[in-house]
Amino acid sequence: MSGVRKAYGDVVALDGVDLRVAAGELVAVVGPSGCGKSTLLSLVCGLEPADAGTVEAPAAALMPQRDGLLPWLSALDNAALALRVAGASKAAAREAAHAHFVRFGLEGFEKARPATLSGGMRQRVAFLRTLLAGRPLLCLDEPFGALDALTRTQAQTWLAEALAREPRTVLLVTHDVEEAVLLADRVVLLSQRPGRVVSVLDVPLARPRARTEQAVVELRERALAALGVAE
Numbered sequence: 300m301s302g303v304r305k306a307y308g309d310v311v312a313l314d315g316v317d318l319r320v321a322a323g324e325l326v327a328v329v330g331p332s333g334c335g336k337s338t339l340l341s342l343v344c345g346l347e348p349a350d351a352g353t354v355e356a357p358a359a360a361l362m363p364q365r366d367g368l369l370p371w372l373s374a375l376d377n378a379a380l381a382l383r384v385a386g387a388s389k390a391a392a393r394e395a396a397h398a399h400f401v402r403f404g405l406e407g408f409e410k411a412r413p414a415t416l417s418g419g420m421r422q423r424v425a426f427l428r429t430l431l432a433g434r435p436l437l438c439l440d441e442p443f444g445a446l447d448a449l450t451r452t453q454a455q456t457w458l459a460e461a462l463a464r465e466p467r468t469v470l471l472v473t474h475d476v477e478e479a480v481l482l483a484d485r486v487v488l489l490s491q492r493p494g495r496v497v498s499v500l501d502v503p504l505a506r507p508r509a510r511t512e513q514a515v516v517e518l519r520e521r522a523l524a525a526l527g528v529a530e
């Protein structure tokens with residue numbers, strides 16, 4: 300996207316935003332609450348138009364901030380939902396989704412309703428649904444925002460492993476600088492609303508990365524400094 304502006308009435312959410320994501324790249328967008336991160340994803344996914352500037356994106360699958368699972372459907376049917384929407388039969392969609400259940404740590408929970416799953420499991424079902432949509436670009440909106448610290452750490456490791464197995468182009472929105480540095484190839488830092496790109500950091504580090512790694516700590520500090528956040 301280039302020169303993108305989006306306002307809701309008098310509230311300017313994004314202004315003059317340029318962002319490029321190369322195929323196979325994981326780009327994290329980090330910024331303070333309300334700076335327009337979710338808006339940016341909805342523009343990329345074509346859910347709403349920009350007021351100015353251009354947005355060019357391949358077909359994208361969105362994993363929304365809340366997991367978006369349907370409470371009345373089983374874990375398997377929730378995971379299979381994108382395939383059903385795309386026209387697959389119930390049996391074919393279930394079979395395709397089930398093929399991933401062991402690797403996603405969901406085996407034995409096929410019939411469980413979302414309310415009976417842990418937060419981490421719900422996120423994995425939601426991520427599987429996003430992955431199965433078969434779109435070239437995955438847009439993940441604060442995928443771990445609702446998880447406690449320990450589960451969040453496990454989920455980050457798990458996501459890095461899942462993407463190493465099945466590489467995709469990913470746009471990840473988070474307010475957590477450390478999460479961005481642990482997962483992304485590039486970190487785009489947005490200002491307070493209206494969101495503008497204040498800095499872009501390359502993260503040329505092999506995965507998996509440890510939060511205690513010197514290079515991770517240094518990049519995290521650089522990102523926080525660029526955001527104007529003192530620790």
Ligand SMILES: Nc1ncnc2c1ncn2[C@@H]1O[C@H](COP(=O)(O)OP(=O)(O)OP(=O)(O)O)[C@@H](O)[C@H]1O
Nearest residue numbers: 307310312331332333334335336337338339474492
């Ligand atoms: N549909 C809408 N109608 C009116 N205002 C909106 C709408 N969507 C977003 N906004 C406003 O635009 C601004 C940016 O919102 P957005 O949700 O994109 O920010 P965010 O960075 O994702 O926030 P958070 O980190 O809290 O999720 C906010 O002030 C929000 O209230």
